[in-house]
Amino acid sequence: MNATTTRGALLAALACVLVGGSFTANSVLGDYPYAGGQFLRYALACLLLVPVAGKGAVGRLRALTSRQWARLALLAAVGMVGFNLAVIAAERTAEPAVPGVFVGCAPVAVAVLVPLLDGRRPQRVVLYGSLLVAVGAFTVQGWGRTDGTGIAFSVCALAGEVGFAVLAVPVLRPLGPRLLSATVCAVAALESAAAGLLVDGAGWLRRPDTVETAALLWQAVVVTVVGFVCWYVGMQRIGAERATLFSGLIPVAAACTAPLVGTGSYGPAQAAGSALVGLGVALGSGALRRAERKRAPRGRAFRGNGRRESRGVRVPETPE
Template sequence: MNAVTTRGALLAALACVLVGGSFTANSVLGDYPYAGGQFLRYALACLLLVPLAGRGSAAKLRSLPPRGWARLALLAAVGMVGFNLAVLAAERTAEPAVPGVLVGCAPVVVAVLVPLQGGRRPRRAVLYGASAVAVGAFAVQGWGRTDGAGLAFSLCALVGEVGFAVLAVPVLRPLGPRLLSAAVCGVAAVESAAVGLLLDGSAWLRRPDGVEATALLWQAVVVTVIGFVCWYTGMQRIGAERATLFSGLIPVAAACTAPLVGTGSYGAAQAVGSALVGAGVALGSGALRVPVRLRRPRALPERAGTSPGGEPDVLTGTPDR
């Protein structure tokens, strides 16, 4: 990989590690109103992101067509509010491993879906790497305790993770990573408030206690402000297919941080799974080059610079596709 793609890969990896840590933070928010917590998170993140959006941000938002605003609303509803509410709901009756494993399958879905949307075939290296990432994610966290509701909400979390990447592609270029992050956080805050008022009425928002406030601050400042900008910057540089490979690091990070709050352990299975995730990411992102096969070119007429028999002095290799 060149310097640009390397930086993009590192940014995507950092973002997914931060999201993985948020799975553990979610475990202490089980008693806080779902929508109210997301409103506080995204509203604070939006306020912090607006000064970072840069000059001309208002003009860019005004020039965004209605289809673009609809895309932002859907991105916020599916990839942010829906994703987090699904994870929180899943962890009510399922261990954190269950949504973590299913979210780790997102690279396989994106590796197939994004190329098909563009009218091309999936890349074999990305697809193989995504499959290794998914298997590694399962090995890291196993299949924890769950019921039907926990499994259903975990599947919704998978849909949200896929949507967070796929739905952002058309609006990432005109807005840029920082303005896109600020805009979707503002939209997500409004959507969270609407969901809270609809489902919980006046009880949709309350003052968090010390532990809940710490978890919400972590989600707003670290996971959202830093994580979103890193994610969309990385995706802008390496594309949605390769960036989503790094979501396999989410269950790895969740497994590593779970022992800190006493909700899990890290052993041999987690180590093997982490290694498999790393290998899949390296293969699919291009860090591991596919071996090339040297082919002898066809015989050329004898001329200066060729060896007897008309064969060039140097053989060139072409990828074995």
């Protein structure tokens, strides 16, 4: 694994760990208006991202086509506002593990959809790795009580997680990670405000208390600004299929941080699931194959055409 792919993998992993750890912040925002909280989160994140969006940001935005703007609006609606709303709605009639299990299947869906949309076949090693990640995520979280409504909203959450990766692929190159993050945050803030006015009316936004303010700041600064940029930089370097493998770290990070605030425990099932996620990531990213090549004997290597090499020095063939 070269320096570029290693850095991309580490950034994608960091982004997913931050998202997993943010579940603690979500737990203290249960009484705050959903749309208002999303508006504050994404508006603040946009303001922080604009100064680091890079030179020529306005020109790059003007160069976008109407189709690309529509994709950005859909990315914000499905992968950000819609995803968070689906998770909250699912948890009203289902235990948190249920939407978590569905979201854990996102690597499988992305491993199939991204190459098909690009006109190529899915890579077997990535698909096998994503299946291991999905099984590991299920093992970490288990299965909880639910009903038909909870399952339906959990499927919507899965669609949102998949959309967050798939919809970003065509606009990542022209905008870059930082400008893309700033733009979708601005769009998501506008969409949240519109949804809040339609659903909650005048009560869609209120002044948060001290605990809610801290949670919103964590989500805006750490999870959104740092997490989004790391995620899209990682996706840019290793591709959407391999980057989404690291989403299996979301339930692992949530399980590791839950005991710190007394909302869960970390036991043998969580440890086994974490190991499966790690194995799936290593397999799908190609790290296992590269490790095997490094462990291969360097003294002599044989090629299929009969030539023999010794420590990089080619040895002439014996005449037949």
